[in-house]
Amino acid sequence: MYEIDLNLPKQIVADVLSNHEIHSVAFVGCGASMSDLYPAKYFLANNTDKLNVQIFTANEFNYDTPSWVNEHTFVITCSLGGSTPETVEANKTAKKHNCPVVSLTNKAGSALTVDADYVIVHGFHANFAAKCEKPGYAIALAVEILQQTEGYDHYEDMITGLTNVFELCENAAQSCKKLAKKFAEDFKDDKMIYFMASGASEKMAYSHAAFLFTEMQWIDAAAYNTGEYFHGPFEVSTEGKPYVFFMSDGATRPMDARALTFLERMGAKVALIDSKDYGLADAVPASVVTYFNPLLHLAVMREYGNQIAEARQHPLTMRRYMWKLSY
Amino acid sequence: MYEIDLNLPKQIVADVLSNHEIHSVAFVGCGASMSDLYPAKYFLANNTDKLNVQIFTANEFNYDTPSWVNEHTFVITCSLGGSTPETVEANKTAKKHNCPVVSLTNKAGSALTVDADYVIVHGFHANFAAKCEKPGYAIALAVEILQQTEGYDHYEDMITGLTNVFELCENAAQSCKKLAKKFAEDFKDDKMIYFMASGASEKMAYSHAAFLFTEMQWIDAAAYNTGEYFHGPFEVSTEGKPYVFFMSDGATRPMDARALTFLERMGAKVALIDSKDYGLADAVPASVVTYFNPLLHLAVMREYGNQIAEARQHPLTMRRYMWKLSY
Known part of the structure; x- marks a missing residue:
């Protein structure tokens, strides 16, 4: 536990x-x-x-x-x-x-x-x-x-969620190894990767672009809220374009669904991490599920990160500048 | 006027x-x-x-x-x-x-x-x-x-700023054509461009990545606050890497200066749009100058956008999906 x-x-x-x-x-x-x-x-x-x-x-x-x-x-x-x-x-x-x-x-x-x-x-x-x-x-x-x-009003529901979600996160990350290995194979040679998410998970897209990809893998990356996608960034979504997509359960799911549908329509290459696939709503009350997406996305993405580092033979601890230079 | x-x-x-x-x-x-x-x-x-x-x-x-x-x-x-x-x-x-x-x-x-x-x-x-x-x-x-x-307390200073800043913006954009042409020549073949800014200008970096580059030029782009740069994104700053850098006058300038110094040290290719070069502080009271950076950056970047569209023979109005599909 x-x-x-x-x-x-x-x-x-x-x-x-x-x-x-x-x-x-x-x-x-x-x-x-x-x-x-x-x-x-x-x-x-x-x-x-x-x-x-x-x-x-x-x-x-x-x-x-x-x-x-x-x-x-x-x-x-x-x-x-x-x-x-x-x-x-x-x-x-x-x-x-x-x-x-x-x-x-x-x-x-x-x-x-x-x-x-x-x-x-x-x-x-x-x-x-x-x-x-x-x-x-x-x-x-x-x-x-x-x-x-x-x-x-939903205080007790948040406490229930905070009690159950860590077990779910551990299980989700443990269970996704096969998908994570496939992600690593599919994305290991990409030069530039987009991350997308919405709601409470918005900065999970941002931080994985900024730290997992630019910092730890030296791969160019950008992050967009799925609500912003159709106001600019969607113009570069062409066939085979690589995206890591954090799909949320809860309030902002319709925003995610709309963007995902368009990415699929254009034949983009999408690594989908969907909270519904990991049963988030079974562990966390429906009234507050929207706030627990980031923890689930973080846990699963960690295994994805481990696998891409392995596939690229580029350890997550390898740095050009951090820990080496004064700046 | x-x-x-x-x-x-x-x-x-x-x-x-x-x-x-x-x-x-x-x-x-x-x-x-x-x-x-x-x-x-x-x-x-x-x-x-x-x-x-x-x-x-x-x-x-x-x-x-x-x-x-x-x-x-x-x-x-x-x-x-x-x-x-x-x-x-x-x-x-x-x-x-x-x-x-x-x-x-x-x-x-x-x-x-x-x-x-x-x-x-x-x-x-x-x-x-x-x-x-x-x-x-x-x-x-x-x-x-x-x-x-x-x-x-600085109400009158903000009114003075709002009275003077549009004239300054027009003059700045009119005067930067030579620099904008050089930017267009230097950056027209890049496949992925980073935008950076801080403070009130943060979203100028974001919006020009999202709309000028991804939407209007179909070039991959990402934006980072200069305060975030050393916590991940700086690891991809190698020689010749392309950056558009909105440098602010006012409160957050030290953050920008630190990031710019590092970019130059690593030999990155930086298109610098610095509010100090356009005399922002002469048009706007020092007490509130920090809030007027975004307008100056926007005006100058517009001419940069015109020039890169021209150099790439890719009009700013050209779209793949917007105005053409239902989504």
């Missing part, structure tokens, strides 16, 4: 609210970590009646700090290794403005934890479920902020 | 506020029109103390309408020709929730105007300054919403 400690975000939020009236929430990170905060931002921004909820790449938060950032701003930052300089600096920015700060990181005691008021150390390396803990804890914080400030 | 009618947004906002208490602002559009709303969203989201300010691709607004959308939500929609089905539908969604709706369009009487409470018909075709009217009016609406709801 894979799970996160749901009491931890609950207690942290209760503690923050015991001495701060919260008006706004800022999610702050860089790259994949910012993207892993996006499902929580999407959930909270769509469901709050009162809070101002925004997300930032860390240096925009540092260099152009919004005027509303103050002691009433709940800041949630994230860095896997805890050493991302811009995000470490964002914690200083937040503390300078007297914000309560919660940081998510895989590394206890890392630089990110120095200025944080609260730290959640999430799993990552152990298995696929662990790789979903980062966005999972962010969603749990968002759920508790909403429930404890203004209440949320 | 190029200018917009600043009284129009002022009066529209006053009229809305005379019978609605406003708690939130939703900017809604698709593709380039959503991107043209982004500078206004960026300005308002960063400077308000009280409003919840979000931006949506139209169908996410339609299919997953936030719980807070109601009579206290000021909805601003935009479609150049006024016939974008998703955005026309967004006006219906907004009216269903009793929101006051202002629509920006180049076409009086278009479908977008049917459900709008107020319409601003902006210029577009006449010249480069006219092409900046769409984002310009959106910023003007944002400035009036802020000033008339909670006040804004």
Whole structure:
């Protein structure tokens, strides 16, 4: 049974609210970590009646700090290794403005934890479920902020979802190896790959373009929301064009379905990762299923990433510049 | 003298506020029109103390309408020709929730105007300054919403900027022809081009990747915020790699400078459109210069677009699917 400690975000939020009236929430990170905060931002921004909820790449938060950032701003930052300089600096920015700060990181005691008021150390390396803990804890914080400030009709459903989804993610990633191997064979020689998704999964498309393909495989990549596809990007969808398509169950599925239909009509090459194929709605209540797509997409895409790295003989840890140069 | 009618947004906002208490602002559009709303969203989201300010691709607004959308939500929609089905539908969604709706369009009487409470018909075709009217009016609406709801210390500076910037944009686009021709020669055979920008200009990078290159030139393209560059995308920056780089004056310039330095260090091929080269800060007060970068970038990029279309003998109006198929 894979799970996160749901009491931890609950207690942290209760503690923050015991001495701060919260008006706004800022999610702050860089790259994949910012993207892993996006499902929580999407959930909270769509469901709050009162809070101002925004997300930032860390240096925009540092260099152009919004005027509303103050002691009433709940800041949630994230860095896997805890050493991302811009995000470490964002914690200083937040503390300078007297914000309560919660940081998510895989590394206890890392630089990110120095200025944080609260730290959640999430799993990552152990298995696929662990790789979903980062966005999972962010969603749990968002759920508790909403429930404890203004209440949320589907609170219990979100808790059920957060209880069940990690097991589902692990099983999904374990079960997709054959499809992932086929993906790797089909896509290993492509020079440029598009990623598409919608709703809470939008930044899963973005982060896998930016980190799995450009960063870890040195393959050009771009990401588009499926709702944006027909307003430009669809003009390059010709026969055999490579797409990784994160299809969501829930509110925005009709947007995905429309784009997928067009891609298929034009004979594009589509690696489809569809939440319905992995039974997301069986693990998560229908009322909130839309918010759990990103975790499922993340887990399955991890195995796809492992397989393409293997097929290309290009390890996911190989870098040109990162960890090697000062910049 | 190029200018917009600043009284129009002022009066529209006053009229809305005379019978609605406003708690939130939703900017809604698709593709380039959503991107043209982004500078206004960026300005308002960063400077308000009280409003919840979000931006949506139209169908996410339609299919997953936030719980807070109601009579206290000021909805601003935009479609150049006024016939974008998703955005026309967004006006219906907004009216269903009793929101006051202002629509920006180049076409009086278009479908977008049917459900709008107020319409601003902006210029577009006449010249480069006219092409900046769409984002310009959106910023003007944002400035009036802020000033008339909670006040804004730099209100007069924003009005000065909105008075002067269109003339500057026209002059900049007229003066860049030689650079634009060089860009066209240098980039016309590239198969994949990256766009980069930061701050209020972020979506100028996005929209030119999505519409100028994928849509109008059938060239693969991706866009990244310069603050995200070092967290993945920089790994594909090798010698001769093509980038269009929108450099901003103002708050986020250090982010741009850091990314540009690295691109140059790696010998990438960079078409640099730098607001400082066009004297943005001479036309616009320093206190607010950061918000006017997108208009300058848009105007200059338009001439770059004209020149690359000419060099490639691929008119900007040529489409595979748009205007030809049902989808």
